[in-house]
Amino acid sequence: INRLPDGRIVGDVDFEGVKEKASWITPVPGGAGPMTVTMLIENTLRSAELRLGKGQGIGHEGWDAAVVGGHLGLLPEKLHV
Numbered sequence: 001i002n003r004l005p006d007g008r009i010v011g012d013v014d015f016e017g018v019k020e021k022a023s024w025i026t027p028v029p030g031g032a033g034p035m036t037v038t039m040l041i042e043n044t045l046r047s048a049e050l051r052l053g054k055g056q057g058i059g060h061e062g063w064d065a066a067v068v069g070g071h072l073g074l075l076p077e078k079l080h081v
Helices: 034-051 067-070
Strands: none
Touching: 034 067
């Protein structure tokens, strides 16, 4: 996802070039919903913990969703916890 100088948000895929090859293409904006964002955040945190050598990855306990969301630039109204 990229923001153009005129403020528009666009994807990084040439839709016309890949539409016959790709099974699914997520539209931008609006393509990644709250569940997708949640799973991306969870996987990012899990990966960071594993890389730091802290065991099997994170659980849901111990992480304040508002704090994590703030660090990721998510608006509070987009967090459904």
